[in-house]
Amino acid sequence: MVRGIRSTHPFVLLIYFVGTVTGIMLYQHPIFLMISFLLIILFNMMLDKGRELKKWTTLMITMGLFTFVLTPLFNQRGNHILFYLFNKQIMLEAIIQGAMIALTLVGILALFVTFNILFTTDKFLFVFSKFSQQWTLLIMLAMRFVPLLRRKINDMQDMQSVKGLSIKEGNIRQRAKNGMQLLQMLLSGSLEDSIQAADSMTARGYGTGRRSHYHAFQMQRRDYLALLFLLTSGVMLFYGWRTQIGVLELLPQLEPFWQGGFQNILMVIWVLFIGFPIVMEGREVIKWKLYQLEESASLTQKKSNVH
Helix, strand or coil: CCCCHHHCCHHHHHHHHHHHHHHHHHCCCHHHHHHHHHHHHHHHHHHHCCHHHHCCHHHHHHHHHHHHHHHHHHCCCCCCEEEEECCEEEEHHHHHHHHHHHHHHHHHHHHHHHHHHHCCHHHHHHHHCCCCHHHHHHHHHHHHHHHHHHHHHHHHHHHHHHCCCCCCCCCHHHHHHHHHHHHHHHHHHHHHHHHHHHHHHHHCCCCCCCCCCCCCCCCCHHHHHHHHHHHHHHHHHHHHHHCCCCCCCCCCCCCCCCCCCHHHHHHHHHHHHHCHHHHHHHHHHHHHHHHHHHHHHHHHHHHHHHC
16 A cells, blocks of 8 residues: 555644745755755655646746845845946845745745645644634635635636627726626625535534544554654754754855855755655655556566466
């Protein structure tokens, strides 16, 4: 039986995602941030070959470039002047800072895309319903509402285009009129869906007693080992941040990019922490491939014996 990262206990996954987001925000070093971004992209490719991430590629590239370009224009602090642009000093420190901010933003966005792939409805309910069932349900309905609106508005735009109505063609007055009609349809459809959802919950007896059906996840030995590894490496990474080893100081003096020593050890721990799900998923993929090869060889042997 293949047991990759998808079968890991939801609490362990939550610890990983919270720790990774915190680490990306704390470890403001270009090398650390670049490695974490590449590992997250690789992990996402292993999960669904990047299909979900492609939907956010345009936003990630735009946001990253926007941050990288504007930061040196507004940040004039530093000691190393590279060149002048529009009578403004472009500092090396500002360019490095822009790169770090851009990598932080796109890394966290890519991580949340991965979170949406792994954290199913059952996992989300299992983890957060223990603290507040009503708020958990409200958050799930809100998370479901956004992609549902996107699909509805695309369908309504297709229907309007068949009637010759479009918000992209014609003069401003006509496009505004078509847009208001589209908004009216979307609002009435959303209200109708809300009423249907409320009636469905009432018919199923929501809130009248204990929940009768749910997926109870059990901690396995592998989950305890994974949790121990994440907590141990997380403590070591926190110690590295407290001692400012994984942080590149830009001011008042730009420090060397790499200092060696304990920073090398910290980099290995960082790679293992961020790449933890890649190791788990890759190990199970290798097991599955070996099993397929064994089955193929066994089948070939049986056929040769028959002949």
